Amino acid sequence: MLVxxxxxxxxxxxxxxxxxxLYITFKNLFFARKVTLQYPEERRNxxxxxxxxxxxxxxxxxxxxxxxxxxxxxxxxxxxxxxAGERADKEKYPIRxxxxxxxxxxxxxxxxxxxxxxxxxxxxxxxxxxxxEVYDKSFLLEQRGNK
Amino acid sequence: xxxxxxxxxxxxxAFLVVILLHVVPIMAWVERRGSALIQNRLGPNRxxxxxxxxxxxxxxxxxxxxxxxxGHVEPFYYVLAPLVSLVPAFMTFGVIPFAxxxxxxxxxxxxxxxxxxxxxxxxxxxxxxxxxxxxxxGWASNNKYSMLGSLRSSSQMISYEISMGLSVIGIVMVFSxxxxxxIATQQGELLTxxxxxxxxEALQFPRWGVFVQPVGFLIFLVSVFAxxxxxxxxxxxxxxxxxxxxxxEYGSMKFAMFMMAEYLNMFTASGLLATLYLGxxxxxxxxxxxxxxxxxxxxxSALAGDWTRIVFEVVSFGxxxxxxxxFFVWVRWTLPRFRYDQxxxxxxxxxxxxxxxxxxxxxxxxxxxxx
Ligand code: SF4
Ligand code: SF4
Numbered sequence: 001m002l003v004x005x006x007x008x009x010x011x012x013x014x015x016x017x018x019x020x021x022l023y024i025t026f027k028n029l030f031f032a033r034k035v036t037l038q039y040p041e042e043r044r045n046x047x048x049x050x051x052x053x054x055x056x057x058x059x060x061x062x063x064x065x066x067x068x069x070x071x072x073x074x075x076x077x078x079x080x081x082x083x084a085g086e087r088a089d090k091e092k093y094p095i096r097x098x099x100x101x102x103x104x105x106x107x108x109x110x111x112x113x114x115x116x117x118x119x120x121x122x123x124x125x126x127x128x129x130x131x132x133e134v135y136d137k138s139f140l141l142e143q144r145g146n147k
Numbered sequence: 148x149x150x151x152x153x154x155x156x157x158x159x160x161a162f163l164v165v166i167l168l169h170v171v172p173i174m175a176w177v178e179r180r181g182s183a184l185i186q187n188r189l190g191p192n193r194x195x196x197x198x199x200x201x202x203x204x205x206x207x208x209x210x211x212x213x214x215x216x217x218g219h220v221e222p223f224y225y226v227l228a229p230l231v232s233l234v235p236a237f238m239t240f241g242v243i244p245f246a247x248x249x250x251x252x253x254x255x256x257x258x259x260x261x262x263x264x265x266x267x268x269x270x271x272x273x274x275x276x277x278x279x280x281x282x283x284x285g286w287a288s289n290n291k292y293s294m295l296g297s298l299r300s301s302s303q304m305i306s307y308e309i310s311m312g313l314s315v316i317g318i319v320m321v322f323s324x325x326x327x328x329x330i331a332t333q334q335g336e337l338l339t340x341x342x343x344x345x346x347x348e349a350l351q352f353p354r355w356g357v358f359v360q361p362v363g364f365l366i367f368l369v370s371v372f373a374x375x376x377x378x379x380x381x382x383x384x385x386x387x388x389x390x391x392x393x394x395x396e397y398g399s400m401k402f403a404m405f406m407m408a409e410y411l412n413m414f415t416a417s418g419l420l421a422t423l424y425l426g427x428x429x430x431x432x433x434x435x436x437x438x439x440x441x442x443x444x445x446x447x448s449a450l451a452g453d454w455t456r457i458v459f460e461v462v463s464f465g466x467x468x469x470x471x472x473x474f475f476v477w478v479r480w481t482l483p484r485f486r487y488d489q490x491x492x493x494x495x496x497x498x499x500x501x502x503x504x505x506x507x508x509x510x511x512x513x514x515x516x517x518x
Contacts, residue, residue, distance in 0.1 A: 015365070018482065025185045025481045036189035 051108045051121040054099055056140045063141055064118035067094040071110035071119055079103035080110060097137040101127070151254070159260045163240060167411060170472075172202030174410045178476050185480045212399035217288075220396060224287035229397065229404035232280025235273045236411035242266045243418040244328045246428045246460040249453050258428070258457065259328055266327040267319065270419060271312060274374065277412060278304045281376075281383060281393045284405070288396040296392025299487065300383035303373055306494035307380075311370035313502035317363040317509045318356050318423050330356075331427030353432070356424035362505045364424045366498055371416040373494070376409065377475055379482040380490060387484075417471035425467045428460040 037044060057064045067084035079102075085095035110119045122144040176191075176199055183190025192198035216222055246258035263269050278301055285297025319325055322333045338354040339346055357364045373380040384392040394405045421427060430438065438459050442452045485493070 018478075021481045022477060025477060028187060029181070029184045032187045034184070034189050035187050036183075038189070 046123060046125070048123070050123040050125070051106045051111075052124040053122050053127050053144060054101075054104075054110075054135060054140055055120055055122055055142060055144045056097065056118050056137075057120055058141055058143060063093065063097075063137075064116045065094050065097065065114075066116055066118075067092045068115060070113045070115065074109045074113040076107060076109060077103045077105050094137065097140060099135040099140065101133055101135050155256055156260065159258070160241070163245075163260055164237070167237060167240060167414065170414045171407045171410045172206065174413070174472060174476075175202045175205065175406070177473070178479075181473070181476045182480045185477075206403070209400050209403040214399040214401065217396055219289045221287040221289060224283050225396070226401070228280050228284035228287055229401045229408075230280070231283055232277045232408040233404045233411075235276040235280075236408040236415065239270050239273045239415040240411075240418055242269050242327055243415070243422055244331050244427055245418075245464050246457045247332070249457055257328060258461075262326060262328045264326055267315060267325040267330075270327075270415070271308070271315075274412065274415065275304065275308060277408060280405075280408065284397070285393040288393070290396055292389040292391075293393050293395045295389045296383045296385070296395070299385075299389075300376065300393060303376075303380065303382060303490065303494075306491060307370040307373035307498070310366055310494065310498035310502045311374060313499070313506060314360075314363040314366035314370065315423065316502075317360045317505050320506070320509055320513060321356075321359050327422050327427070331422050331429065334426040335429045353426055353429060355426040355429070360424070360505070360509070362501065363509075366502050366505065367424070368420065369493075370498065371420065372475070372478065373490070375412045375416050375475070377413065378479040379485050381479075381484060382487060382490060385484065413472060413475050414468070417468045417475070420471050421464060421467035427467075428464040430459055430463050431466070434459055434463055 067082055069082060069084070072078070072080040072082055079100040081096070081098045081100070082094045083096040084092055087093050106121065108121055111121050119140075124144055179201065180190040180192075180198065190198065191201040194200040194204050216225060241260040242263050244257065244259035244262070248255050248257045250256075281300045282297045285293040285295075285300070288294070318330065322330045324330055324333075334353060334355050336354045338352055338358055352358065372378075376383050382388075382392075384394075389395075394402055397405060438456060441447075442455060445451075447455060
């Protein structure tokens with residue numbers, strides 16, 4: 001329904017209102033604080049819980065992962081692919097560990113499910129590439145972030 | 148015309164074309180930085196100091212972009228349209244004087260490419276040719292949004308051209324000339340009357356159009372916004388309603404030509420506003436005093452003094468035009484777009500009667516010899 005608002009003579013006569021508007025924009029032009037973040041030099045501080053690029057935590061150079069398959073099971077995007085193998089000391093370990101990061105939705109479920117505190121999401125968010133990337137084990141084993 | 152005239156006219160035309168070609172990138176930059184600062188952003192500030200070369204980068208991008216002609220368009224008119232809107236935009240500024248005249252030997256040189264005796268009418272007739280480009284673009288694009296854009300553009304032009312023309316009639320009546328050079332010269336005289344009141348010597352200020360014709364000035368200012376398709380009257384483009392209107396199907400340099408035409412129209416409109424209502428090249432109050440001081444201080448010869456005066460006048464004209472250019476940007480980022488019916492209401496129900504009333508009152512004033 002069209003509600004007719006009561007307007008004073010000054011609102012009816014646009015010019016005064018326009019001048020007020022011009023005054024506001026003029027103030028903004030010179031005196032307002034600018035909100036732009038000049039990205040490569042300035043960066044936003046994200047929370048510690050930010051979910052960025054994955055990595056697998058390693059202790060003494062050996063990955064914590066025991067290829068228990070909990071993370072591929074829980075992953076809603078089904079983007080973790082693990083091929084399990086056995087070390088000489090009968091310990092299970094992932095021979096291949098791949099994350100198809102194009103499908104990943106960065107939900108962090110894998111991190112939550114992992115019993116060995118192995119898969120982690122770091123706070124790095126600069127992950128644009130010029131090709132379609134699948135993170136393999138060697139890439140994931142680089143220790144980024146220190147969560 | 149002899150050789151000397153040809154050379155002088157050529158030089159003036161070349162000067163003007165260089166200025167016009169520089170206006171576009173600078174205005175594009177001012178527009179982007181200005182809009183950003185008004186919206187509490189920073190805007191492009193990477194290329195060159197303060198980002199001033201951003202427009203150059205843009206130009207390079209425009210030139211190297213692929214320039215496809217979509218399959219569903221009318222190719223001949225599609226290619227012609229940007230030209231049709233760009234060429235008139237380049238033509239109009241020729242009659243606007245950017246400084247007074249100088250005596251060289253036994254010749255007078257007017258700083259105006261062509262002092263046509265139909266000056267004002269020439270500007271109006273050429274400026275309204277630009278709309279053909281827009282209509283052609285909309286029609287040839289074979290796209291409903293473009294079509295809507297050009298329809299809006301043409302009806303808007305018609306409605307506002309009337310009030311624009313009528314508002315200028317006041318000025319023509321007061322200065323009894325349509326030659327822009329004459330109008331600018333006459334604005335140097337002092338205003339002796341305020342309505343029926345005789346002003347005392349101390350209160351006399353220059354007879355600038357804006358003091359003689361305040362209502363006409365307002366009407367002209369508003370109509371100019373509609374004529375140049377700038378916000379708040381940019382319905383032909385209306386990004387949020389009809390995507391980009393008439394230049395929707397255009398890319399690369401053809402799009403850039405539409406943009407250039409828009410900025411050049413703005414520039415011409417600012418020049419016209421300055422010439423008709425702010426005294427054109429007339430010096431600001433106080434600048435005349437500075438000029439005398441400078442001339443006396445350097446003990447200039449008559450010729451050098453004259454050239455200094457010309458420089459002062461060009462600067463003063465530049466400041467006025469610059470103010471209006473900035474005003475266009477400033478208003479664009481202040482006001483929201485009008486609704487179409489509001490636009491038409493304003494044009495026909497407010498501006499037209501107001502401009503007619505303005506003519507009536509002006510003629511009464513002239514009859515009693517008050518202006
Ligand atoms: S963050 Fe979510 S989507 Fe990405 S790998 Fe882990 S569980 Fe899968
Ligand atoms: S849940 Fe942890 S331990 Fe199990 S496979 Fe995934 S990363 Fe390895």
